[in-house]
Amino acid sequence: MQQLNRANIGLTESLPIKVVQFGEGNFLRAFVDYAIQRLNKEAGFNAGIAVVQPIDRGMVSMLNDQDGLYTLFSKGIKEGQEVEEKELITNIVKGIDPYADFHDFLDLAKEEQLQFIISNTTEAGIAYAATDTRDMRPPSSYPAKLTVLLHERYRHFDGAQDKGLTIIPCELINYNSDTLKKIILDYIGLWKLEEGFKNWVLNACTFHNTLVDRIVPGYPRDQIEAYNAQLDYGDKLLVSAETFFLWVIEGDDRLKQKLPFHKTGLDVKIVKDMQPFRTRKVRILNGAHTAMVPISILYGNQTVKESVDEKFTGPFIQSVVFDEIIPTLDMDKAELEAFAKAVFDRFRNPFIKHQLASIALNSISKFKVRVLPSLLEFVKRKNSLPVHMVFAFACLIRFYKGDFKGRELPVNDDSEIVAEMAGIWQSGNYDAIAEKVLSKTEYWGEDLTKIKDLRQRIAKALQLIDEDGISEGFIAFKNI
Numbered sequence: 001m002q003q004l005n006r007a008n009i010g011l012t013e014s015l016p017i018k019v020v021q022f023g024e025g026n027f028l029r030a031f032v033d034y035a036i037q038r039l040n041k042e043a044g045f046n047a048g049i050a051v052v053q054p055i056d057r058g059m060v061s062m063l064n065d066q067d068g069l070y071t072l073f074s075k076g077i078k079e080g081q082e083v084e085e086k087e088l089i090t091n092i093v094k095g096i097d098p099y100a101d102f103h104d105f106l107d108l109a110k111e112e113q114l115q116f117i118i119s120n121t122t123e124a125g126i127a128y129a130a131t132d133t134r135d136m137r138p139p140s141s142y143p144a145k146l147t148v149l150l151h152e153r154y155r156h157f158d159g160a161q162d163k164g165l166t167i168i169p170c171e172l173i174n175y176n177s178d179t180l181k182k183i184i185l186d187y188i189g190l191w192k193l194e195e196g197f198k199n200w201v202l203n204a205c206t207f208h209n210t211l212v213d214r215i216v217p218g219y220p221r222d223q224i225e226a227y228n229a230q231l232d233y234g235d236k237l238l239v240s241a242e243t244f245f246l247w248v249i250e251g252d253d254r255l256k257q258k259l260p261f262h263k264t265g266l267d268v269k270i271v272k273d274m275q276p277f278r279t280r281k282v283r284i285l286n287g288a289h290t291a292m293v294p295i296s297i298l299y300g301n302q303t304v305k306e307s308v309d310e311k312f313t314g315p316f317i318q319s320v321v322f323d324e325i326i327p328t329l330d331m332d333k334a335e336l337e338a339f340a341k342a343v344f345d346r347f348r349n350p351f352i353k354h355q356l357a358s359i360a361l362n363s364i365s366k367f368k369v370r371v372l373p374s375l376l377e378f379v380k381r382k383n384s385l386p387v388h389m390v391f392a393f394a395c396l397i398r399f400y401k402g403d404f405k406g407r408e409l410p411v412n413d414d415s416e417i418v419a420e421m422a423g424i425w426q427s428g429n430y431d432a433i434a435e436k437v438l439s440k441t442e443y444w445g446e447d448l449t450k451i452k453d454l455r456q457r458i459a460k461a462l463q464l465i466d467e468d469g470i471s472e473g474f475i476a477f478k479n480i
Helices: 026-030 032-043 060-065 102-110 142-156 176-190 195-203 221-228 253-258 275-299 304-309 313-328 333-347 363-370 372-382 387-399 415-425 430-438 454-468 470-478
Strands: 017-022 048-052 070-078 081-089 092-096 116-119 166-169 210-213 239-242 246-250 268-271
Touching (some): 032 081, 142 176, 142 195, 166 176, 210 275, 246 275, 275 304, 313 387, 363 387, 387 454, 415 430, 430 454, 454 470
Parallel strands (some): 116 166
């Protein structure tokens, strides 16, 4: 079987570099690069992508070995029906490792048709490193690298306003572009760069907050033979993803003209304010994920699909979402319920084995961001405690004990938190455990013992979980 490259498959198209992409990982290749390819095919966008490796160890060399080509397999459930799609992604023009060839990196700034900067350097990527200097080749942080690239472009084109760039980060932090912009301005000050450059960044460049939503398991190592059997070439970079796709970008009509996604079938929303969409996703999709993990692992499930299909955990998670989370949100109820139904279709995707243990990482901080706001809002609006979320909260606390009925649990968090929770559990007193955990403001941002009846209900749930197990314990808890 021949190796995948442009010569071997007879691909001769040459696309101009319109996009510089920081990051070469599975998500960007299954999300942004796929979206740009749809624009090229359906809207005549004619955009090539130059991929920059953001850290000193990465996959750019593998990408270049295949001339930027790879296969995307998309599989999922749409309206109850299984859907499978396969596409060769062809729009990556080159991959650049700035640690190996810094001049090649700087030359990207001189591309005449360059318009967009897109990134996904993980949540930790948009960070300020005071030790970065403009003379480093390259600086360590992504924002510092981008500042260097923007400054090179500003100087090369003599500050031309029409050479400003549209900057669209995809890192999973709220207000991602606002944060990135602030750090760039911090570097401009730290490095004492000229005022004209600062004005060019502020006036010629635009920054756009985003929300991205697609599950990308990545390279299907466990099923690679089945995937390879569908190809007539060798592909070391094939990537698998679900069919669901949502990209929300803050912008105006000018951005809609620059990115004509309305001419494609992709669900890309360019809106004035993306916060309602972010809240919807974080509370429903991420909230359901986080709420289900401890209770489902304690119950004995291993995957997300198993959790939503099982006769006890499935209805439990449905109740968390439809009866307790949705009533706390202000968007149209029908739209929220339609989104939630699509989420459960995604959870049931038979092609994606999403291990609960793999999403148990940092469960306490995730609960604070994804579930606790819904619980607190429910109390505020209903003047009562949400039964399912409270029991899920108790399961989270019980999960951090580290073992359950002879099984070791996949607790994965900061070592200080793990040790602290283990110490709290040594007392064996459910009231004391509930008191200590709920009062930890560093976990939750406030003292949760002040919420009426929450400490008592958590303590009782912990007792019932240990005495009766998960399903019987919940039945008893609900009927108190």
